[in-house]
């Protein structure tokens with residue numbers, strides 16, 4: 054069976070996370086996004102484990118169910134060199150035992166715990182407990198594994214079960230690196246809130262025998278990921294090299310010449326994922342192995358609606374319009390990719406035009422960098438036509 058799964062989110066116990074990140078809120082939103090399996094995140098946090106126990110039913114083989122949504126225990130750990138590692142666990146007992154070993158103190162302080170251990174030490178320990186591990190958002194400049202290492206093997210000392218691409222990279226970018234040719238890629242949301250433009254903004258379509266920890270493990274081992282769905286990488290907040298204070302995009306060679314100090318405001322420049330991958334790549338073009346699934350680029354429907362109507366993405370206007378479409382045609386990915394435009398026009402002609410532009414790749418993206426997400430915008434013509442409430446054909450705004 055094919056399932057859609059987002060395996061990296063955070064609970065309400067992680068820093069800078071919405072207090073709504075609770076199982077009872079994540080489950081219905083995941084369903085609307087078309088996800089069957091979601092990572093719990095924060096599985097080393099004692100209070101979060103308690104909430105998981107109280108609000109789900111254990112159905113066996115690592116799966117904790119809440120209504121129609123299944124959860125698998127996952128945790129992101131910050132280790133030596135501030136590198137983030139993503140771990141998948143087979144059950145709560147293992148989570149508690151590993152948590153005791155990996156996080157010696159301050160276990161309650163953050164859902165994303167810190168340890169002084171190296172990647173290799175965590176790797177060895179996690180393998181002892183039959184868990185799965187890989188770098189989280191592997192290329193990002195603050196906490197991605199490749200910010201500190203030129204080779205994934207130097208960090209872990211062995212072959213990881215997966216590599217998480219992160220929002221600022223995609224398969225083609227990662228497949229310019231030779232050593233990744235036999236490592237499966239995951240695309241996860243790293244959501245800190247259940248809003249529809251966060252949860253499930255990236256996900257994986259995986260072929261599994263059933264929904265269970267063993268089947269996920271088998272699928273990763275046998276390259277049964279069938280598709281990665283994720284943002285256009287230039288929408289990610291670390292895609293380009295940019296200033297972390299004024300967010301101006303800076304040419305990497307100018308950044309180096311200036312000792313990573315912003316020539317405009319004096320702020321600190323962060324190297325973009327785009328440039329970091331060029332530095333460590335072996336090929337100019339992607340060399341994808343035969344098993345590598347397609348990477349399908351998306352953008353959050355709520356953000357398209359937000360731009361069309363010039364209203365904030367979390368406003369009632371945008372959320373109500375999003376909900377209307379989901380109730381009629383959901384899940385979201387169907388609306389973005391498959392539902393006939395004519396049917397969407399019947400509900401909301403303006404949004405239909407935005408989705409057409411997305412499908413026809415005429416949405417403009419101002420690339421993200423320095424910690425600021427990339428932004429989408431539409432042609433002025435499309436927006437003007439919106440105000441007149443007329444339906445335009447695609448040719449009209451090319």
Ligand SMILES: [Zn+2]
Nearest residue numbers: 129137189196
């Ligand atoms: Zn992280």
Ligand SMILES: [Zn+2]
Nearest residue numbers: 296299315318
């Ligand atoms: Zn600056």
